[in-house]
Amino acid sequence: MKTQEIMARLQAKYPLEKEYLQAVQEVLESIEDVYNQHPEFEKAKIVERMVEPDRIFTFRVTWIDDKGEVQTNLGYRIQFNSAIGPYKGGLRFHKAVTPSMLKFLGFEQTFKNALTTLPMGGAKGGSDFDPVGKSNDEIMRFCQAFMLELWNCIGPDQDIPAGDVGVGGREIGYLYGMYKKLARQYNTGVLTGKGGTWGGSILRPEATGFGALYFTQHLLQKAGKDIKGKKVALSGFGNVAWGAATKATELGAKVVAISGPDGVCHIPEGITKEMIDYMLEMRASNRNKVEDMATKFPGKALFTAGKKAWSIPVDIALPCAFQNELSEDDAKELKANGCWCCCEVSNMGCQPGAIHFFQNNGILFAPGKAVNAGGVATSGLEMTQNAEHISWDAKEVDDKLHFIMKSIHEQCVKFGTQPDGHVDYVKGANIAGFMKVAQAMLEQGTI
Ligand code: GLU
Numbered sequence: 361m362k363t364q365e366i367m368a369r370l371q372a373k374y375p376l377e378k379e380y381l382q383a384v385q386e387v388l389e390s391i392e393d394v395y396n397q398h399p400e401f402e403k404a405k406i407v408e409r410m411v412e413p414d415r416i417f418t419f420r421v422t423w424i425d426d427k428g429e430v431q432t433n434l435g436y437r438i439q440f441n442s443a444i445g446p447y448k449g450g451l452r453f454h455k456a457v458t459p460s461m462l463k464f465l466g467f468e469q470t471f472k473n474a475l476t477t478l479p480m481g482g483a484k485g486g487s488d489f490d491p492v493g494k495s496n497d498e499i500m501r502f503c504q505a506f507m508l509e510l511w512n513c514i515g516p517d518q519d520i521p522a523g524d525v526g527v528g529g530r531e532i533g534y535l536y537g538m539y540k541k542l543a544r545q546y547n548t549g550v551l552t553g554k555g556g557t558w559g560g561s562i563l564r565p566e567a568t569g570f571g572a573l574y575f576t577q578h579l580l581q582k583a584g585k586d587i588k589g590k591k592v593a594l595s596g597f598g599n600v601a602w603g604a605a606t607k608a609t610e611l612g613a614k615v616v617a618i619s620g621p622d623g624v625c626h627i628p629e630g631i632t633k634e635m636i637d638y639m640l641e642m643r644a645s646n647r648n649k650v651e652d653m654a655t656k657f658p659g660k661a662l663f664t665a666g667k668k669a670w671s672i673p674v675d676i677a678l679p680c681a682f683q684n685e686l687s688e689d690d691a692k693e694l695k696a697n698g699c700w701c702c703c704e705v706s707n708m709g710c711q712p713g714a715i716h717f718f719q720n721n722g723i724l725f726a727p728g729k730a731v732n733a734g735g736v737a738t739s740g741l742e743m744t745q746n747a748e749h750i751s752w753d754a755k756e757v758d759d760k761l762h763f764i765m766k767s768i769h770e771q772c773v774k775f776g777t778q779p780d781g782h783v784d785y786v787k788g789a790n791i792a793g794f795m796k797v798a799q800a801m802l803e804q805g806t807i
Contacts, residue, residue: 571734
């Protein structure tokens with residue numbers, strides 16, 4: 361395989377799909393050497409097949425807002441790869457959603473799901489619907505209209521959506537209610553991230569953040585360090601940031617910054633339980649403003665407009681918001697302020713320049729597809745509970761999540777350890793995920 365040739369072909373074919381091209385480039389660069397040691401992959405054109413989604417559904421979603429006006433959005437479901445199991449991945453509702461964004465997310469999801477050790481293929485979906493400023497009724501009507509098209513593409517053994525940016529427990533509830541009505545199927549396993557009384561797994565809401573901190577602990581342990589007493593900055597204040605703040609605090613770290621699209625809140629004394637609880641209210645309000653934290657906790661959370669979490673001096677940076685949210689300049693600022701570790705919790709949260717800067721300057725770095733895989737892994741555990749018609753208790757789910765994150769870390773070390781002994785977590789995660797998917801594709805023939 362020649363990465364450059366494949367990239368040139370994809371660039372010519374999809375010139376505007378920059379996030380998708382970025383995600384593919386990163387994976388191909390990582391796997392090139394290993395791939396070239398396997399002529400059977402080349403013969404079966406594994407890479408050429410793997411970079412294209414199996415299929416893409418695009419649909420119009422029309423709904424009526426609170427003023428009685430008709431609104432139209434676009435909806436998508438991208439079923440990327442089913443080599444190791446049914447399609448699995450979240451739905452993103454955000455005004456910037458495009459096919460390129462969902463293709464990058466579906467591509468990443470395929471490798472991430474392979475890392476979880478569970479049998480799940482990769483998918484992603486969503487809409488350019490903007491939840492900011494929408495009422496609860498508008499959210500419900502939109503979710504119902506979205507499901508009117510989606511229901512026919514999904515199923516507990518075909519494709520199992522879940523949440524992502526802009527889609528949490530409330531949205532999954534509205535989507536599930538409408539799915540049942542349309543499909544007349546009552547199998548709870550069709551969606552994950554459900555409520556606790558109707559098939560949801562305990563700890564699923566916390567799982568992405570908790571899993572990210574378990575991974576970070578293993579990474580620090582390998583590097584001979586401890587998270588206790590360390591200062592942490594995280595971006596965002598949604599579900600993922602909430603889980604990460606909870607677990608980081610529980611493990612003895614001090615979360616001193618959270619951020620939003622409007623700016624950053626510096627919390628010099630460290631985030632408290634009340635503040636972490638308030639993050640949930642901030643998300644549910646659909647205002648999308650981190651300044652609300654400073655208004656609620658004056659003197660304790662200090663808001664600065666237009667600044668990112670990466671401007672606050674910390675030991676560990678945890679991007680928890682959106683792709684490409686941490687640039688090379690941010691990486692330089694973090695280092696200048698003493699930061700020595702960055703675990704990407706958002707999907708592709710760091711720009712390529714930032715990743716290279718971290719790697720070339722001795723800053724520990726691990727990519728989202730390894731760090732944040734605890735979310736989808738716990739979705740996999742939710743599917744198992746649904747299939748068995750049982751619910752596990754918190755300890756059982758947490759133990760399994762812990763075990764999975766440990767195994768993901770081990771896979772990264774196995775495939776990412778370099779001749780000088782240091783671990784390249786980007787390579788490790790990409791090669792480990794790729795090998796599993798590629799092998800499965802090979803064994804299933806040319807389809
Ligand atoms: N959206 C999450 C992710 O990026 C979770 C997906 C799922 O649970 O299916 O992995």
